[in-house]
Amino acid sequence: MxxxxxxxxxxxxxxxxxxxxxxxxxxxxxxxxxxxxxxxxxxxxxxxxxxxxxxxxxxxxxxxxxxxxxxxxxxxxxxxxxxxxxxxxxxxxxxxxxxxLPSTPFGKAKQKMMLEYFSKVIPCFYKIVTAKKNGEDVSGPVDELTEKFDKMDKSLVKKKTKFFGGDSITMIDYMIWPWFERLESFDLKHLLDSTPELKQWYGRMCEDPAVKASAHSTDAHKAFFKSAFIDGKPDYDYGL
Structure with a gap:
């Protein structure tokens, strides 16, 4: 079924x-x-x-x-x-x-280290969301996320590659992507303007067939976000 x-x-x-x-x-x-x-x-x-x-x-x-x-x-x-x-x-x-995933043990370890770093970035998104919901000042958590994005941007500059694992999409890019897809629905997409390499990575990811196949529209993300985080009644079947 x-x-x-x-x-x-x-x-x-x-x-x-x-x-x-x-x-x-x-x-x-x-x-x-x-x-x-x-x-x-x-x-x-x-x-x-x-x-x-x-x-x-x-x-x-x-x-x-x-x-x-x-x-x-x-x-x-x-x-x-x-x-x-x-x-x-x-x-x-x-x-x-x-x-x-890379074929070498060190290559795999590097991806896991990048993922470990990004796991510390994820809470920043939700700090901003929570602050907005509670009518609190969001400048602190926005600055924190901006700092994380800057480090990611510098990582791409240092690597001189199109994606975080090289010049083609690898596992780490897919592990990171879902939160970037939601940037616009969180009203945070403008943060990419100060991180040009990360912004280019974002644009390349948007063109990937797997990304397109799994994507929801910004309006759908916003509607689900409102039902779940504002109204407290998540509409898991929204749009069906």
């Missing part, structure tokens, strides 16, 4: 994973789940999507993933893998086409 609308508490469990496919447990507007969708699309892996109501999670989903988080993937044999970097690394290892 393939669904776009989310499964909630009390809903029947989906049947077996279709032959030749991976099943992705997701939520349409989750940036972490988008990481896995990006990798699935970039590698041309056949998959079906089961969206989960994250406020009223189905009992059967909690049996598959005790953490109750998305993304998670399930194989034809019932193996379940969760946490976005782990699902993406798994897919890159199991499906050899269009490799996204």
């Amino acid at each position: 393939v669904t776009e609308k989310c499964f909630a508490k009390g809903s029947p469990a989906p049947g077996p994973v279709p032959k030749g496919h991976i099943r992705l447990y997701s939520m349409r507007f989750c940036p972490f789940a988008q990481r896995t969708r990006l990798v699935l699309n970039a590698k041309g892996i056949k998959y079906e999507t089961i969206n989960i109501h994250l406020k009223e999670k189905p009992e059967w989903f909690l049996e598959r993933n005790p953490l109750g988080l998305v993304p998670a993937i399930e194989t034809e044999t019932g193996e379940v893998v969760y946490e976005s970097p782990i699902t993406c690394d798994y897919l890159d290892e199991v499906y050899p086409q269009n490799k996204l």
